[in-house]
Structure formats: structure tokens, C-alpha cells
Amino acid sequence: MTDSKSNSSPIGIFDSGIGGLTVVREIFRKLPGENIIYLGDTASVPYGTKSSETVIKYSQINSRFLVSKGIKLLVVACNTASAVSLTGLRWDLEIPVMGVIEPGARKGVRITKTGKVGVIGTPSTIKSGAYKKAMENMAPEIKVYSKACPLLVPLAEEGWTDGEIAQLTARRYLEPLKESGIDVLILGCTHYPLLKSTIQKVIGEDVALVDSAEETALEIERTLKENGISNEGSYSTQREFYLTDVSETFIAIAERFLGEKVERVEQVDI
Amino acid sequence: MTDSKSNSSPIGIFDSGIGGLTVVREIFRKLPGENIIYLGDTASVPYGTKSSETVIKYSQINSRFLVSKGIKLLVVACNTASAVSLTGLRWDLEIPVMGVIEPGARKGVRITKTGKVGVIGTPSTIKSGAYKKAMENMAPEIKVYSKACPLLVPLAEEGWTDGEIAQLTARRYLEPLKESGIDVLILGCTHYPLLKSTIQKVIGEDVALVDSAEETALEIERTLKENGISNEGSYSTQREFYLTDVSETFIAIAERFLGEKVERVEQVDI
Numbered sequence: 001m002t003d004s005k006s007n008s009s010p011i012g013i014f015d016s017g018i019g020g021l022t023v024v025r026e027i028f029r030k031l032p033g034e035n036i037i038y039l040g041d042t043a044s045v046p047y048g049t050k051s052s053e054t055v056i057k058y059s060q061i062n063s064r065f066l067v068s069k070g071i072k073l074l075v076v077a078c079n080t081a082s083a084v085s086l087t088g089l090r091w092d093l094e095i096p097v098m099g100v101i102e103p104g105a106r107k108g109v110r111i112t113k114t115g116k117v118g119v120i121g122t123p124s125t126i127k128s129g130a131y132k133k134a135m136e137n138m139a140p141e142i143k144v145y146s147k148a149c150p151l152l153v154p155l156a157e158e159g160w161t162d163g164e165i166a167q168l169t170a171r172r173y174l175e176p177l178k179e180s181g182i183d184v185l186i187l188g189c190t191h192y193p194l195l196k197s198t199i200q201k202v203i204g205e206d207v208a209l210v211d212s213a214e215e216t217a218l219e220i221e222r223t224l225k226e227n228g229i230s231n232e233g234s235y236s237t238q239r240e241f242y243l244t245d246v247s248e249t250f251i252a253i254a255e256r257f258l259g260e261k262v263e264r265v266e267q268v269d270i
Numbered sequence: 271m272t273d274s275k276s277n278s279s280p281i282g283i284f285d286s287g288i289g290g291l292t293v294v295r296e297i298f299r300k301l302p303g304e305n306i307i308y309l310g311d312t313a314s315v316p317y318g319t320k321s322s323e324t325v326i327k328y329s330q331i332n333s334r335f336l337v338s339k340g341i342k343l344l345v346v347a348c349n350t351a352s353a354v355s356l357t358g359l360r361w362d363l364e365i366p367v368m369g370v371i372e373p374g375a376r377k378g379v380r381i382t383k384t385g386k387v388g389v390i391g392t393p394s395t396i397k398s399g400a401y402k403k404a405m406e407n408m409a410p411e412i413k414v415y416s417k418a419c420p421l422l423v424p425l426a427e428e429g430w431t432d433g434e435i436a437q438l439t440a441r442r443y444l445e446p447l448k449e450s451g452i453d454v455l456i457l458g459c460t461h462y463p464l465l466k467s468t469i470q471k472v473i474g475e476d477v478a479l480v481d482s483a484e485e486t487a488l489e490i491e492r493t494l495k496e497n498g499i500s501n502e503g504s505y506s507t508q509r510e511f512y513l514t515d516v517s518e519t520f521i522a523i524a525e526r527f528l529g530e531k532v533e534r535v536e537q538v539d540i
């Protein structure tokens with residue numbers, strides 16, 4: 001049996017920056033009763049171009065901070081960090097730990113008909129092969145086509161999510177995937193949901209897009225239920241946002257990602 | 271009088287990442303006898319979107335590392351760090367400290383005929399107003415037109431330095447500057463020299479581009495001479511490169527920036 005404190009304890013979410021707020025947005029939509037504490041490691045962002053050792057070190061520091069706040073579940077809302085540090089964090093921590101890769105991979109495997117699934121992400125996520133490995137474990141017959149798209153993150157942050165530049169960039173990255181005959185494309189980076197309509201236009205309507213933020217929220221719901229630690233209800237009372245570096249630019253971008261005003265942001269030195 | 275040890279002591283150069291290698295390249299060209307130690311804080315890159323407090327903290331840590339290596343001159347080869355931490359570093363250190371902003375600003379003021387000078391850089395460099403202030407101090411009648419161009423750094427790192435996407439992006443950023451009647455444009459970011467030909471095409475042949483890497487190398491030469499600590503000669507024996515995070519991506523990009531093979535790179539935890 002779980003005591004009531006556990007149920008109302010917050011979900012802890014960390015990301016390298018503010019991209020993970022697309023996951024928070026989905027939690028707010030689907031699980032409005034849940035309290036949350038978000039940590040964006042904006043002093044070190046981005047993780048996507050850094051080595052695994054460095055990303056693992058950052059993940060450990062971030063988790064320690066959130067665990068010290070009494071969270072009941074940890075979400076690694078960063079594809080890069082999920083790819084390299086999930087196993088270690090699960091080993092270290094006593095609460096459930098979720099990443100953003102497995103939920104997206106599972107959905108991809110479930111809905112493909114051609115057995116050919118595309119994945120796009122940051123250089124380090126793609127290089128880790130995490131999506132490919134996850135899908136091949138679930139269904140060894142699946143063929144996975146991956147492509148690193150380093151410019152999509154800055155495009156999303158600049159707010160240039162449609163128009164000619166976004167389309168040309170998406171076309172340059174996606175053309176090889178299109179030719180491979182995929183019928184599902186996993187958006188393997190929390191920034192990419194903002195570019196969804198451009199990506200859909202370029203890859204074509206017959207390719208289904210998997211938004212890992214959405215899938216992760218569904219998996220969080222399932223995990224909370226399985227562990228008997230859901231907080232039912234229609235509103236949450238605790239929504240705390242911490243950044244390791246607060247700049248005006250980030251706040252503006254954060255609100256675009258979250259889809260609402262960021263009420264309370266605190267800078268922390270962790 | 272300066273002893274010979276001082277003259278052969280290395281020049282220390284730091285940048286948030288590998289953009290500062292464009293300055294190193296110019297040092298190699300113009301001052302082939304100088305020994306150098308380069309530190310790229312790739313574990314924290316980029317600085318351009320972070321707060322001044324965080325950038326100052328990083329600058330202090332970087333300088334401490336280089337000073338401990340016995341450098342004779344410190345070059346802050348990062349516009350963002352130059353903008354916010356130069357005064358403090360000069361206060362703290364006993365060796366000459368140079369940034370990349372003053373050399374570029376000085377050249378801009380010297381060559382403009384219309385008195386209208388444009389500056390492009392990262393959001394934080396532009397927001398600091400460092401180029402504007404430097405030029406207005408040198409020549410109060412100068413009119414400075416600034417524009418933050420956040421997508422140019424990732425374009426340079428992706429190697430998409432010409433072609434349609436680079437041109438459209440440059441046009442979107444530079445159009446307002448073009449209309450203002452500038453006759454000089456300062457490339458206020460160490461990444462931008464790689465995009466020089468695209469920028470020149472978009473802004474027009476009648477606007478002179480100022481490459482701060484080149485100007486900085488000239489100012490290093492002057493400063494070394496003034497202080498009697500030049501190391502004449504046609505080759506250097508010490509060329510050390512340190513990164514706070516070494517990834518394959520960085521090495522590949524580094525070689526594009528440096529224009530030659532990076533012989534020896536060491537990862538340091540500072």
C-alpha cells in the first residue's frame with residue numbers, strides 16, 4: 001500500500017534545456033492532477049553534441065537534485081540523456097525511472113505496416129543507436145532508418161518552424177528517409193514536435209509521425225497506475241521550474257514549448 | 271627586460287567551443303613562431319544563449335586553467351565571454367588580456383565612410399551591446415546597427431556554409447541591416463568567418479566585412495611587441511589543445527575551423 005504522501009508527491013522531470021517542456025505539456029493535458037518539478041540544465045545545454053561520459057555525469061547531478069525534492073517518479077525528458085544514462089539511473093534509484101526513447105520506440109513498432117521505421121534526432125541520440133536497439137529488441141524483423149538532424153533544434157528555438165528555410169532544411173535531412181519506404185517516423189528529440197507540420201509536409205501524409213512527448217505521457221500514466229501512485233484530480237498545486245541558467249531568451253522559448261506562461265522559475269546551482 | 275622564458279611561453283586562448291580556432295588559425299598564419307595553448311569549454315558550449323553571471327563564472331575557470339600552464343598572454347577568443355568578462359579578467363590577472371571585440375570594433379570605426387556600421391553576433395553578444403559601446407567610445411558619431419543571428423553558428427558547425435539554406439537564412443537576418451545603409455559589417459562571432467562568402471553575397475560587395483579573428487591576430491602581434499614578449503621564428507614547438515568534452519563531432523568540426531589537422535587533443539575536467 002502506498003501512503004497518500006507518495007501519491008501527491010511530484011513527478012520529477014529533467015532535460016538538458018527546455019525541450020522537455022513538451023513532455024510537461026503532455027503531462028498537464030493528460031494527468032492534470034499530477035504535481036511536477038522540472039529541471040532544465042540550461043547551463044550545460046545542449047547535451048546532443050557532447051560525449052556519453054559528460055552526459056552521464058550531468059544526468060547523475062540532475063537526478064540527485066530532483067530526488068532530494070522528494071519526487072515519486074523520475075522522467076528523463078531528454079533523448080540524449082535517456083539513450084546513455086537510463087540503465088545507470090534505474091540501478092541507482094529506488095523510484096521508477098522513465099525515458100523518452102522506449103515509449104516512442106514501442107509506438108513505432110506497434111503501428112508500422114511496412115516494417116520500416118524512420119528515426120530523427122540529435123547527432124548523439126542517433127549515434128547511440130538507442131531507438132534502433134530498442135525497436136530491434138521489441139521486434140527483430142523491423143528495419144530502422146536513422147538520421148541526425150542537428151539544425152532542427154536551433155530552428156525550433158528560433159521559432160522558424162514553418163516557411164521556406166524550415167522546409168528546405170527538413171527536406172535535406174528527410175529525403176534519404178523518404179526514399180527508404182518508411183511508413184512511420186519517430187520524432188526522437190523533444191524539440192521536434194514544434195516542427196511537426198513542416199516535417200509532415202516534407203515526409204508526406206502517408207508517413208505517421210510519432211511524438212515521443214505524447215507517448216511518454218501515456219507511459220507515465222501507466223507506470224503511476226501500476227505502482228499505485230497516481231494523483232487523480234483536475235488540477236495540480238505544485239508546478240516548479242528550475243533552470244541551471246536563467247536567461248530571458250530561455251523564458252521566452254520555454255513558454256512556446258510549454259504552451260502556457262511559466263509562472264515560477266528559479267535558478268539553481270547544482 | 272623580459273627573460274627568454276617569457277618570450278617562448280605560450281599564448282593562452284579560450285573559447286566556449288571550437289569557434290576560437292579561427293583565431294588560432296590566424297595566429298599560426300601571422301605569428302608562426304608563437305607557442306599556443308587552446309582551451310575549448312565544449313562541455314558548456316554554447317555561451318551565447320546563457321546569462322552573464324554563468325559566462326563570467328566559466329571565464330574565470332577557463333583563465334585559471336590557462337594561467338596555471340604558464341601563459342604570457344590571454345586571448346578570450348569568444349565574443350560572448352569578451353563582452354561580459356574582459357574587465358574582470360584584466361583586473362584579476364597580471365598578464366595582458368585581450369578580447370575579440372575591441373579589435374573588430376576598432377577596424378570597423380577605421381574603415382567606415384558612411385559612419386554606419388553593422389554588427390552580427392549571438393543573441394548574448396548583441397544583447398550585451400559590447401560592439402556598440404566599444405565603437406561609440408572610439409567615435410561617438412558612429413551609428414551602429416546590430417542583429418542577433420542564432421542560426422548561423424549551427425549552420426557553420428553543420429558545414430552548410432553556402433547553398434540555398436545558408437543564403438536564405440543570411441538574407442532573413444541581414445535584410446534589415448542592408449536597408450540601413452551600412453558600409454561595414456563586423457562578423458561578431460568566431461564562427462562567422464566560415465560563412466564569409468555567403469554573407470558577402472547577401473549583404474552586397476559594397477559592404478566591407480570585418481573578420482574579428484584576423485583583427486585579433488594583428489592586435490596580439492602589437493601587444494606582444496609592446497610588451498617585448500614576441501617569439502620570433504617560423505615555427506612553434508608547442509601547440510596544445512584542451513577540450514572540456516571531447517566528442518568525434520567536435521574533432522571533425524575543429525579541423526574545419528582550424529584549417530589543418532588537430533594533432534593533440536586532451537580532455538580536461540576543470
